[in-house]
Amino acid sequence: MLGEINDFLNNLIWGNILIYLLPALGIFFTVTSRFVQFRYFFKMFNVLRDTVHDKEGHISSFQALMLSVAGRVGGGNIAGVAVAITLGGPGAVFWMWIIGLIGMSTSFFECSLAQLYKEKDGQDSCVYRGGPAYYVTKALGQRWLGVIISVLLMVTFGFAFNATQSFIISTSFEASFDIPTWITGAIVTFVFAIAIFGGVKRITKFSEVIVPVMAMGYLLIAIVVIALNVEKIPALITMIVEQAFNPSSAIGGGIGAVILQGAKRGMFSNEAGLGSAPNVAAVAYVAHPVQQGIVQSFSVFIDTIILCSCTAFIILLSGVYTPGAEGVQGVLLTQNALIEHIGPLGGYFVTIALFLFGLSSMLYNYYLAENSLNFFSKDSAALFNGFRVLCVALIVWGSLQDLGSIFAFADLSMGLLAVINLVVIAILYKPVLRLIKGYDRQLKEGRKPVLRYNDYHEFKIDKETWKEIVDNINDKKEKA
Template identity: 40%
Template sequence: MESIVERLNSIIWSPPLVWLCLGAGLYFSIRTRFVQVRQVREMVRLMLAGGKSDAGVSSFQALAMSLSGRVGIGNIAGVATAIAFGGPGALFWMWVMAFLGASTAFVESTLAQIYKEKDDNGRYRGGPAYFIEKAMGQRWYAWIFAIVTIVAAGFLLPGVQANGIASAANTAWGTAPAVAAAIIVVGLGFIIFGGVKRIARFAELVVPFMALAYILIALVIMFINAAALPEMFGLVFRSAFGLEAGMGAVLGLAVEWGVKRGIYSNEAGQGTGPHHAAAAEVSHPAKQGLVQAFSVYVDTLLVCSATAFMILSTGMYNVVAPGGEGAMLYEALPGVAVGPSFAQAAVESVLPGWGASFVALALFFFAFTTIIAYYYMAETNIAYINRRMHRPWMIFALRLGLLAAVTFGCLRTAEMAWTLGDIGVGLMAWLNIIAILILQRPALRALRDYEAQQTLGVDPVFDPDALGIRNAELWHDIRATHRIESERT
C-alpha cells in the first residue's frame, strides 16, 4: 500500500508541477505588473480596514482565517523537511515561491470574490469550484475540484497537522499519541460544530498572537547567534545554486523541495486561500485579493523564515544526500529527526529547559487552526455540491470523518502522513492553477478597475457589468448596499 501511495505522489509531484507553479507565479507577476510589489502599502491598509456583516466576515478575519490555513506544520516541520532533502538553499526557493506566488494568490482570491454566492443561511461562499462553473461554464471540472478538495482538506491534510502535534508533544513532554489525539478531537469538535462565525472569531484571536510570539523567539535566537548570521545567509544562497561544496548534487532538489514545501506552506495556487477570501465583506474583489497576497508574505517571508533561521543559525540540522546519507554541514544534533524536532532542538540549544515546550505549543496552535481551516474549505465545497440538492448528512459525515482522520494521523507514521498530504496538495494545485490560467481575465480587469478608482481618490466599488464580467449577480446587491451606506454617511 505504501509503495502505491509513494508512486502516486511521485507522479503528481513530478517536475512539470514544480515548473507550472513557478511559471504561473512569474506569468501573473508580469500580467499584474508585479502587484505584489506596487501595492504592498495598500495591502497593509486593507488588512486593518473593512467591515463585516451577517453575510460576511471582516477583511482581517478573512486574513486570519486564511493564515490559519497557511500557517501550520508546513512552517515548522515542512521547513525542516525542505532543508533536510533540498539543503539550506531550499529556503531561497521558498522565498522565490512566496514572491511569485503572491501574484497567483491575488488572482485566485479576486476570482473567488467576483463569483461568490450566498448559501442557504445567507453567508458568503466561494472558491475555485464556484468560479470554475460560473466563469468557465464547466460544471464537471468544478465538481472534480470540489470532490478532490473535500477528500484532501477533510481527510488527507488534517492527518499531517495532527501527526505534527503528536510528535512535538511526545518530544517535549512524552505525551502518548492517543492522549494528544483525544485533546485535539475534543477541541476541534467544539469549534467545527459552532459554524463559520466561531471559526472566524477563533482565528482572529489566536493566529496573530501565535505568529508574533513565534517570530519574536526567532529574533531572540538570531540576536544571540548574530555572529553566525553572515555565514548562514551565505550558505543559503550558495546552496540555492549548487555552489556549496558537496551540495551540487542536490541543486535540483533545492528547487523541488523549496517549491514543494513553499506551496504546502503558503498555499499560493493551491486553491485553498480563495475559500476564505470569498467570505469577506468588501466593496471590491481586488481588496481581498490584495489582502490574500499579503498573507503569502506573512506565511513564508516571516514565519517560515523564522523556523529556518532558528534551525540554520544554531546548526541543528543535517542534509540527506541524494544517495540517502546525511551530509553534515554544521555540528548537527545526533538523532534529531526530520520534522518538528529540528526546530525544538534549535530553540532548546539556546533557551534550555523550555525551548522544546515552546515549539510544541506553537506547533499545536499552528496545526490546530490549520485543521479548522481545512474543515472550512471542505465544508464550503460540500455547500457547493449541495446548492441544488439539500444533503445535511454530508456536513455531519465530514465532521465525523475529519475527527477520525485526525485520530488516525496522530497514530500513523509521519512519512505516510506527509505523503498523503502532498498528494492532496498536488491534486488541488494541478486543478486550480490550470483553471486560473484560463480564467485570469476577470481578475485582471478587476485590478485595473480598482487601481483606476484608487487614482481618483475614491473608495473603489465593483460594477461587473461595466467591466463586461458576467455571472457575478451577487455584486448587484452588494453594490446597492454600499451605495445606500455611502449616502447615509
C-alpha cells in the same frame, strides 16, 4: 503496491509538472499584472482599515485574513521547513522564498477570482460562498470540473492536511512530555470535534484573536534568536543562496532535490495556487474583489517570507542540523534547535505553539472541506454529520502514522489539486486583469474603489450579490 503507486504519482506531479508549472505561472501572473504583489503591497493596510462590514453576520476582510493565516501558519512553518532543510539542505529555503514571492501574485489572482464569482449562501444569508469549484462552474460552465475540485479539496484538507497536523502535534507532545501519540491524538480529536459544530463564524472569531497572538509570539522568539546571533546572519544568508545552486554532496538528488523540496514545502505552507485560500477570500465582505486579492497576497508574505524564515534561521543558527545525517527530522529538528538556543523551555514553547497553530489550521481545513461539501448539498444534515465523523476519524489515524507516509499522502492530494487550479487560473487570468485596471482607474479618479459589476457582464458573475453589496456601500456613503 499502494506506496509504489503513490510515489510514482508524486514524482510525476511534482517532479515533472508542478516544478515547472508553479514558477512559470507565478512569473506569468507577476509580469502580466505589472508586479501586482509589490505595487499593491502597502495598500493592504488601507484595505484592512477601510473594510466595509457594517451588516451583522458579515465577515470582514481582517477576519478573512486571519482565517487564511490560521490555515497557512501551522505545521508547514514549523515542521515543513525542517523537512525541507532535512531533505533539501539550506538551499531549499531560498527556493521557498522564491515560491513565496511569485506565489503572492498567484494568490492574488485566485482570490480575486473567488471574490468576483462568489454567491450568497441562501437568499437571506449574510455568508458568502466561493472558490475554485464556483469560478470554474460559472466562468467556464464546467460543473464536472467543479465537482472534481471539490472532492480534491475535501480529501486534501478535510482528510490529508488534518491528518498531517494531528501527526505533527502528537509527535511533538511525545518528544516534549513523553505522552503517547494516541493519547494526544484523542485529546486533539475531542477538542476538534466540539469546535467544528460552530460553523465559519465561530472559527473566524477564534482565529482573529488567537492567530495574531500565536504569530507574534513565535516571531518574538525568532527575533531573540536572531538578535543573539546577528553577526552570523550575513554568512547564513550567503550560505543559503550558494547552496540553492550548489548544494552539498550530502544532499541526495542534487539541485533538483533542493528546488523540489523548496517548492513542495513552500506550497504546503503558503498554499498559493492550491485553491484553498480562495474559499476563504470569497466569504469576506469587501467593496471590490481586488481588495481581498491584496490582503490574501499579503497572507502569503506573512507565512513564507516572515514565519518560514524564522524557523529556517532558528534551525540553521543552532548547529543541530547536519547535512545528510539520519535521525532527527521534522518538528523534532525545530524543537532541538530552539532548545539549543534558549534551553528546555524552547522545546515546550514549540510544542504549545504547534498545538495552537495546528488546532487553528485544522479548523480552517475543516471549513474548506465543509465549503466543498456545500457545493454538492446545502440541506442534508445526515451528509454533513457523516462527513464530520469521517474527518474526526482521520485525525485519530494521522496521530498514529509516520513522517514519510503522512507527507506523501498530503503531497499527492495537494499536487493533484494544484495542477487543476493553476490551469484554471491561467485560463481565467483576463477577468483579473480587467479587475486590476478598473481598480487602478478608480484610484486615479480619487475614489474608493467599488466593483462596477455591469462592466463584467460577459464574465457571468452573480450580479445580484454584487448589486446588494454596492448598494449598501453607496447608502452608507450617502448617510455619512
